[in-house]
Amino acid sequence: xxxxxxxxxxxxxxxxxxxxWLLCLVLxxxxxxxxxxxxxxxxxxxxxxEEETLNSARALAQVFDGVxxxxxxxxxxxxxxxxxxxxxxxxFQRQATxxxxxxxxxxxxxxxxxxxxxxxxxxxYGSPLPRGGVADALGPALAAGQPAVSPLFIGAVSKQPYxxxxxxxxxxxxPGWGLVYGIPAAALDSYFSRQVSESGREAxxxxxxxxVIAHSAGGAMRGREAAPEVRAAIxxxxxxxxxxxxxxxxxxxxxxxxxxTTGWTSITGVTEQSLMAGMAGRLAVAAAAIGVVxxxxxVAAWWLHRExxxxxxxxxxxxxxxxQGIAGARAVVGGPREIARLALQFNRMQAAGEASKRGLxxxxxxxxxxxxxxxxxxxxxxxxxxxxxxxxxxxYGRNELLGRNPRMLQSGRHDDAFYQRMWAALNxxxxxxxxxxxxxxxxxxxxxxxxxxxxxxxxxxVSHYVSLFTDITEQRxxxxxxxxxxxxxxxxxxxxxxxxHDRLSQAIVASKRTSAPLAVCSLDLDGFKAxxxxxxxxxxxxxxxxxxxxxxxxxRANDTVARLGGDEFVLLLADLHDMGEAEDVAARALxxxxxxxxxxxxxxxxxxxxxxxxxxxxxAQDANELLRLSDAAMYEAKHRGRNQYVMHMRTV
Numbered sequence: 001x002x003x004x005x006x007x008x009x010x011x012x013x014x015x016x017x018x019x020x021w022l023l024c025l026v027l028x029x030x031x032x033x034x035x036x037x038x039x040x041x042x043x044x045x046x047x048x049x050e051e052e053t054l055n056s057a058r059a060l061a062q063v064f065d066g067v068x069x070x071x072x073x074x075x076x077x078x079x080x081x082x083x084x085x086x087x088x089x090x091x092f093q094r095q096a097t098x099x100x101x102x103x104x105x106x107x108x109x110x111x112x113x114x115x116x117x118x119x120x121x122x123x124x125y126g127s128p129l130p131r132g133g134v135a136d137a138l139g140p141a142l143a144a145g146q147p148a149v150s151p152l153f154i155g156a157v158s159k160q161p162y163x164x165x166x167x168x169x170x171x172x173x174x175p176g177w178g179l180v181y182g183i184p185a186a187a188l189d190s191y192f193s194r195q196v197s198e199s200g201r202e203a204x205x206x207x208x209x210x211x212v213i214a215h216s217a218g219g220a221m222r223g224r225e226a227a228p229e230v231r232a233a234i235x236x237x238x239x240x241x242x243x244x245x246x247x248x249x250x251x252x253x254x255x256x257x258x259x260x261t262t263g264w265t266s267i268t269g270v271t272e273q274s275l276m277a278g279m280a281g282r283l284a285v286a287a288a289a290i291g292v293v294x295x296x297x298x299v300a301a302w303w304l305h306r307e308x309x310x311x312x313x314x315x316x317x318x319x320x321x322x323x324q325g326i327a328g329a330r331a332v333v334g335g336p337r338e339i340a341r342l343a344l345q346f347n348r349m350q351a352a353g354e355a356s357k358r359g360l361x362x363x364x365x366x367x368x369x370x371x372x373x374x375x376x377x378x379x380x381x382x383x384x385x386x387x388x389x390x391x392x393x394x395x396y397g398r399n400e401l402l403g404r405n406p407r408m409l410q411s412g413r414h415d416d417a418f419y420q421r422m423w424a425a426l427n428x429x430x431x432x433x434x435x436x437x438x439x440x441x442x443x444x445x446x447x448x449x450x451x452x453x454x455x456x457x458x459x460x461x462v463s464h465y466v467s468l469f470t471d472i473t474e475q476r477x478x479x480x481x482x483x484x485x486x487x488x489x490x491x492x493x494x495x496x497x498x499x500x501h502d503r504l505s506q507a508i509v510a511s512k513r514t515s516a517p518l519a520v521c522s523l524d525l526d527g528f529k530a531x532x533x534x535x536x537x538x539x540x541x542x543x544x545x546x547x548x549x550x551x552x553x554x555x556r557a558n559d560t561v562a563r564l565g566g567d568e569f570v571l572l573l574a575d576l577h578d579m580g581e582a583e584d585v586a587a588r589a590l591x592x593x594x595x596x597x598x599x600x601x602x603x604x605x606x607x608x609x610x611x612x613x614x615x616x617x618x619x620a621q622d623a624n625e626l627l628r629l630s631d632a633a634m635y636e637a638k639h640r641g642r643n644q645y646v647m648h649m650r651t652v
Contacts, residue, residue, distance in 0.1 A: 050241040053255035053268045057239065060203060060266035061259040063191055068149050068165055068262045071106065071181040074099050075167040078108070078179060085173055089118060093125045106183050107158070109134055113176025115142055122157045130156040134164050134180050141166050142178060149262040151207035152185060152223060161185040161222055163213055185222055188214035202252075203268040206234065213264065226267075234258065234265045311335025315343050373448070373469035379462040381405050393448070393471055395441030406467075411437040411445050422452070426465070430454040435472065447476040489563040491541060492548035500562035500570055504623040507574040511616055518574045518616050519582035522630040523551070523589065525567035526608040526642040539599050543607060550592040555585055570627070571611075579615060579647075586611045586645040594643065610637035611645035619648050 078084070078099055083092040089110070096108040100121045110118040115135035119125055133156030141148030150164040162182045169177040192203050192214065204221065205213040210231045215221035225231070229244040239257040254269035311334045318331035331343035367374060373390030377383050383401045391398055394409065414436065425432040433451040440446055449470040457463040487499040495503065504520065511518050525547065532540040544567065551561045551569060560572035571589070573582050589609065596604035612633025620626045633648040640646065 049253050049270055050255065053253060053270060054239065054241055054257070056203065056268040057255045057257040057266045060191070060205070060268065061257045061264075064188070064205060064264060064266065065259055065261045067183065067188070067191075071165040071183060072147060072167060075108075075165065075179045075181050079167060079169055079172040084169075090125045093119045093121060097121045100181075106181050106187075107155070107162070109164075109180040109182060111135060111142070111178045111180060115139075117156075118177075120157055122155075132156045134162070134182060137164060138166050138178075138180065145170055145176075149264070151209045151263075152211050152213050155182060158184075161213075163188075163207070185213050186219055189216075189218055192216035201268070201270050201274065203266070206265045206267060208263045210234075230254065230256075230267070234267070307335045311339040311343065315339065315346065318343075318346060373471070375401075375406065375467040375469065377406055377465050377467070379464065381407075381465075384464065390469055393440075393446065393469060394438070400441075409438040411439045413437040413445070426452060426454050430456075435476075446471060447473045492545055492563050494548055494569075495560060495562040497562070497564050500560065500564070500572065501623055503560050504572055504626070507572060508616055508623060510574065514575070516575045516577070517579065517618065518572070518576060519579070520614050520616070520626045520630045521571035521573065521582065521586055521589075521645070522612045522614075522627065522634040523569040523571065523609050524634055524638070525593070526610055526638070528567040528607055531605045531607065535599060535602050535605065539602065539605065542599055543597050543605050546597045547593055547607070547609075550595075551589055554588040554592050559585070570630075579618075582613055582615070583645065583647070586613060590643060590645065608643035610634050610642050612637055612648065613645060614648040 078092075078096055081092060081095055083089075083095060092110075096110075096119070100106045100108045108121045110120075111134075112118055116131065117129035117135070120127075120129055123129065133153060134150070135142065137150040137153035138148060141150070145168045147168065148166045150162075150166065152161055152163055154160070155162045162184055164183065165181045167179045167181075169175075169179060188205060202216045204215045204226075206226055207213050210226050212221045212224050212226065226234075227245055229242075233240060233242045233244065233254070234256045239255070241253065241255045243252070244254055245251055251272045252269040253272070254267060256265050256267045258265045311332065314332040314334075318329050321329035331346045333340050333343045333347065367385075367387050370387065371389055373393045374385075374387040375383060375390050376385040382403050383406060386394075386396075386398055386401045391401070394401075422432050422434075431451070431453050433449070435447060436450045437445050437447055449472050451468045453466050455463045455466060487496060487502075488494065489496045507518050510516075525543075528540065528543065531543055544563075547567075547569070548561065548563065551571065555561055555571055555573065558574060560570075560574075562570045562572065564570060571585065573585055576582060589611065593607060593609045596606050598604050612630045612635070614620060614626050614630035614633060616626055619629050629648045633646045637644050637646040
């Protein structure tokens with residue numbers, strides 16, 4: 001028997017006491033490190049302030065670029081108005097007023113080639129309109145005939161400061177004319193209230209002439225020229241960081257960013273006073289943290305000394321208990337690493353006898369906690385155990401299962417050959433896995449992935465079988481749904497080529513029985529590619545959905561409308577009384593498709609169709625030949641000029 005011999009160890013205790021004092025002395029360099037760290041924090045605060053102000057300036061520039069681009073987009077939408085093209089300026093002003101209201105209060109002005117205002121949404125149509133104001137601010141842009149953004153100016157009607165976005169109308173059929181979207185400078189102040197919320201920070205928007213358009217302080221700064229050092233900084237580079245007096249006159253760290261989109265410069269900054277206040281708080285926190293670390297170091301040294309003494313005494317006591325044969329003796333693992341390692345070795349020996357018991361308890365907990373159903377049967381195929389997951393899966397309680405044959409779960413969906421293959425695999429390899437359908441206690445079926453393993457005893461005979469059930473009922477239901485979707489077009493939900501062939505084959509069989517002819521109409525859209533190219537694939541999908549709906553309204557109740565892919569459709573017209581019925585359906589389809597199709601974006605789409613018709617039994621005797629001949633007739637319809645139908649027997 002292993003015996004532990006541990007002396008009182010007074011020398012060791014004294015040694016660890018000295019170690020505690022040495023650790024206290026080691027903490028002294030922490031003071032030097034803390035001082036260096038504080039200097040670093042001060043430098044980092046300036047770096048962070050520069051980076052933050054520059055990022056804020058960039059972000060503000062993006063915001064105001066968005067404002068200008070949104071205003072230009074509204075003007076472009078107005079420029080396409082039929083009212084403007086027809087010269088109905090009174091109605092056009094009403095439309096422009098609605099647009100300006102949607103744009104949160106901007107004014108829209110129409111200028112002629114001489115810079116005269118033809119309409120202004122701030123005044124009723126027909127009111128006398130002054131010259132100057134926006135026309136003077138946009139002078140170079142009017143002459144150049146290019147979209148532009150103006151500097152700050154005073155509106156001739158409102159007498160309020162504005163900036164304006166200009167759109168020339170030459171490409172819209174009005175050479176020399178232009179639309180102007182005037183943005184009240186006061187409306188831009190609200191963007192600063194969201195961007196600059198802390199005291200000691202300010203932001204401004206400056207036009208290309210160096211005048212303040214908007215400021216975080218409100219309208220008091222509007223129209224003032226920036227300080228010379230600020231104008232020099234923004235004139236030297238498109239963006240940068242510099243120290244100067246802010247627009248409000250306080251010493252500050254400033255950053256600027258020029259936007260080529262608008263010609264404006266965004267300026268953000270933090271005053272030196274605010275920066276120093278924030279830095280003082282940061283340094284105070286750092287000093288407090290360093291003090292806490294030093295104090296914690298002293299406490300840690302004392303604690304280590306105490307833990308070492310206690311660990312030695314605890315190990316000595318546990319060794320004495322083990323020597324006396326006391327069960328469950330354990331040493332407290334703690335103190336220095338060497339002592340803790342010795343205590344661990346002692347505890348491992350003491351715990352060896354309990355490992356087996358804990359393993360059994362763990363296996364039992366896993367058996368009941370796992371989400372997979374577990375069923376155990378003996379060599380005579382009697383159920384001897386089932387976990388809670390299997391009871392929940394099958395609906396049977398444990399007492400209802402014990403002693404019964406698993407055959408009670410069979411669903412009837414598998415034949416004898418299925419179970420023969422299962423037992424053949426178990427007898428030869430000891431394992432089988434696959435998907436099964438079983439029956440619950442309430443009679444409903446559930447699908448499971450089943451893995452069965454044979455467990456043999458030491459003499460090689462079968463001891464029992466362990467079965468693991470994973471419920472896959474929902475997956476199987478989704479799989480069945482996917483298989484159903486294999487017969488439908490995913491966009492229009494019309495029958496696809498596979499289902500069309502099936503229905504066409506059935507229709508031919510029925511036609512042979514009833515002697516009633518049938519027709520196959522191949523349809524291809526004219527102008528669909530242009531819709532895709534001009535409006536995008538989303539608009540193309542809208543057109544396909546609309547065409548699918550119109551075709552279903554054009555055919556009879558027992559007819560089939562299928563989509564083969566792209567813009568190709570097929571109409572299967574069965575049980576015809578005469579060939580004229582197919583022509584009537586084709587004519588209705590052509591008329592319905594020609595009606596303009598509204599789109600969620602942009603103007604309505606216009607497409608037409610070319611249709612080829614082939615008859616059974618007059619033109620062909622099987623499904624593939626019918627489709628081929630109708631397709632050939634459809635191409636003949638395209639060749640003849642499109643938007644018409646052609647019957648195969650009259651053309652080929």
